[in-house]
Amino acid sequence: MFLTLFILVVMVAVQAVPYSSSATEPQLCRSDTFANLQLYGASINSVRTEVADVTGSRLNANVWPQSEPATATVCNVVISYTHLGWDDTVTVFVNLPASTPWNGRLMGVGGGAWTTGTTGDLVLPASKGFAAVSTDGGHGRYFREPPAEWAFASPEKQTMNWYKLHDYASVALDDAAALGKQAVAAYFGKGPDYSYWSVSGESLD
Secondary structure (H helix, E strand, O other): OHHHHHHHHHHHHHHHHHHOOOOOHHHHOOHHHHOOOOOOOEEEEEEEEEEEEEEOOHHHOOOOOOOOOOEEEEEEEEEEEEEOOOOOOEEEEEEEEOOOOOOOEEEEEOOOOOOOOOOHHHHHHHHOOOEEEEEOOOOOOOOOOOHHHOOEOOOOOOOEOHHHHHHHHHHHHHHHHHHHHHHHHHHHOOOOOEEEEEOOOHHHO
16 A cells, blocks of 8 residues: 555656756757657758857847846757758747746747747746747748848749748748647657747738
8 A cells, every 4th residue: 555655656756847847957958858859741950959048138128027138047949950842941949948947838939020030039938937939930041031032932033932931921830839849848758738829920911
């Protein structure tokens, strides 16, 4: 009887550990932790990781509200992939909270206009205990690259690059959610209980 009760208590304790951050989790911030990430119709090019102290944008300081930019220690995961046959390269950025206990939730962070997201906007939700994910939408050089730089298939700008437009319009955002949930599960041992989407407007265009 006592042995059975002891085993049950141990099982419950082991199952509860992955739900919130612990001192051991930064040790899991290695590329091999995320070696099994998969995305249908795509190939993962690389996964880079680092434990980093990050500071958010002052522009977002009034969102919660708070007077100073957010800071956090995170496991920063950068995932590069390509859709088969599309000749694109998309990068997803995931901040997994290390200095704040994970609250069991994932926040997807978008952008506005022709921007699918920004890395600076990941810091505020991560400082509040959210795992946070964003994507460059296939805009390889910088997030706020104007469409004239990427939406055409040739330098003459006579033919649209429909693959990159699809990335921007919906595909990359769905990919970011899928990869973000997988990254959370790989790091914390379970997927998010709830997922949210914070955006200025590009998903509504």
